[in-house]
Amino acid sequence: MAGTHHFSLTRLALATLCAVAVNTQAADAVYREAFPRVAIDPSRGVAGGGDADFGATLQYWQDDQALEKSKPWIGNPEHEWKLNWKFMDLDHTDDMHPGYLALEQGEKLFKFWAKREPAFRTCLGEGKTDFKGLAAGYPKYDPKLKKIMTVESRVEHCAKTALWEDFKQGSPANNQISLYFKSLSTNMPIKVDTSSTEIMDSYRRGEKLFYTKVGQYNFSCASCHTTTGLLGQRFRGQVPTSPFADAAHFPTYRVGLGDIESLQQRFMRCNLQARTKGLPPGDPAYTDLEVFYTVLSNDYPVSVPSAR
Ligand code: HEC
Numbered sequence: 001m002a003g004t005h006h007f008s009l010t011r012l013a014l015a016t017l018c019a020v021a022v023n024t025q026a027a028d029a030v031y032r033e034a035f036p037r038v039a040i041d042p043s044r045g046v047a048g049g050g051d052a053d054f055g056a057t058l059q060y061w062q063d064d065q066a067l068e069k070s071k072p073w074i075g076n077p078e079h080e081w082k083l084n085w086k087f088m089d090l091d092h093t094d095d096m097h098p099g100y101l102a103l104e105q106g107e108k109l110f111k112f113w114a115k116r117e118p119a120f121r122t123c124l125g126e127g128k129t130d131f132k133g134l135a136a137g138y139p140k141y142d143p144k145l146k147k148i149m150t151v152e153s154r155v156e157h158c159a160k161t162a163l164w165e166d167f168k169q170g171s172p173a174n175n176q177i178s179l180y181f182k183s184l185s186t187n188m189p190i191k192v193d194t195s196s197t198e199i200m201d202s203y204r205r206g207e208k209l210f211y212t213k214v215g216q217y218n219f220s221c222a223s224c225h226t227t228t229g230l231l232g233q234r235f236r237g238q239v240p241t242s243p244f245a246d247a248a249h250f251p252t253y254r255v256g257l258g259d260i261e262s263l264q265q266r267f268m269r270c271n272l273q274a275r276t277k278g279l280p281p282g283d284p285a286y287t288d289l290e291v292f293y294t295v296l297s298n299d300y301p302v303s304v305p306s307a308r
Contacts, residue, residue: 033213035220036228042194042203045298046245054242055231061086061245062300081239089249089303090186099179099253099305102260106180109173113163123158124181135185136302139291141198148202150290151178152262153282170281175260179251185302190248192294199291206292209285210243215276221289224274247290247297249306260305263290 038053047058060070061083073079074087086092114121125131139150145157152169155177159167167174193199210221224230224240231240250263261269264286268278279286 033218034208035211035213035222035226037207037211038222038226038228040207040296042200042295042298045190046296046300048296049242049244053226053228054244055082055227057082057084057242058244060084064091067092077234077239081241084241084245085308086245086303088308089306091303093307095307097253097255097305097307098258099260099307102176102251102253103179103183103305106176106178106183110177110180113159113165117162119162120158123162124154131181131184133185133188135182136188136190137193139199139202139287139294140193141196148198148287148291150264150287151181152264153287155181156282168282170262170265172259175251175262178262179260179304182251182302182304186304187301189299189301190294190297192291192298194295194298199295202288202291203295205285206288206290209289210292215271215274217274217276219274219276221270224270243293243296245297245300247294248300249303249308251304253305253307255307263293 041048046062049058059066060073061067067083067087070083071087073083110120121129125134128134135151138154139148141147142149147153149157152174155174156167156169159165159173165173167177194203210225213220213223221243222228225243231242233239247263250266251260252266253260262281264281264283267286267289268281271278
């Protein structure tokens with residue numbers, strides 16, 4: 001009798017162990033659904049969005065001429081979103097918004113540190129002291145660091161190595177200096193190097209993230225930013241727009257925040273809005289999303305400082 005009892009206890013213990021093992025396995029491989037993908041041709045940059053899947057809006061804002069024609073829509077909630085808010089970028093608005101103050105701040109900050117430690121300048125320019133046009137090539141793969149670098153991660157890296165300062169991504173100092181660096185490429189077409197294997201691998205990872213459902217609402221970025229999802233429809237007082245050319249105007253002044261924010265901080269806020277825990281700016285997953293977004297901005301001009 002005692003033997004049988006012992007036997008069944010062992011069996012019970014074994015069964016429990018097995019159940020725990022199975023559960024652990026299930027917890028390791030988090031189940032994720034994907035939003036249906038739509039065709040994007042990354043080699044066509046800002047024009048690579050098929051068309052209807054992203055609201056077919058490119059025709060209304062792709063250049064100055066198109067924007068000029070669409071001007072009557074400004075202020076009309078039914079149509080305004082089709083302009084992807086491009087009418088709020090520099091050259092299209094006469095308003096002196098606080099994005100310009102942040103830019104001034106960034107220039108001052110950069111010059112202060114570059115004077116004190118010239119290595120900060122050469123590090124940011126990767127040897128070049130004239131930054132004109134450099135930002136239009138970001139994000140890019142850095143073979144020395146063996147990493148994909150964004151403007152913001154370059155600023156953080158150079159502050160750390162040349163100044164021993166912590167200008168963390170998403171901090172005011174980082175956003176302001178990044179804005180200044182990008183402004184030296186304003187009006188120059190974005191040219192992310194799609195012939196680089198590292199960039200295209202990152203693009204594919206970013207694309208996958210764009211369609212992966214997460215969080216309490218089980219939303220992906222695509223759930224809001226494609227027409228199969230909520231694009232063009234009112235969502236908590238706002239209308240999600242197409243992801244094309246979005247990277248061009250970051251860091252941007254955000255009226256609702258009263259501050260400038262980087263592209264990755266915007267990702268974080270979109271995640272939070274959809275009840276998903278955001279990631280810290282600089283996280284490799286956000287860098288992949290930034291690569292994806294910036295490839296979709298290829299050929300569109302850098303447009304900072306801007307406001308949204
Ligand atoms: C719940 C809906 C929703 C989800 C999910 C969502 N967004 Fe957004 N997103 C919005 C709305 C609304 C705006 C503000 C309107 C606009 O600018 O498109 C916005 C704005 C943005 C902008 C700024 C556009 C601009 O013109 O400045 C970016 C970039 C962006 N989202 C990226 C993402 C990414 C990447 C994800 C996934 C990690 C994501 N969003 C998930 C609703 C969403």
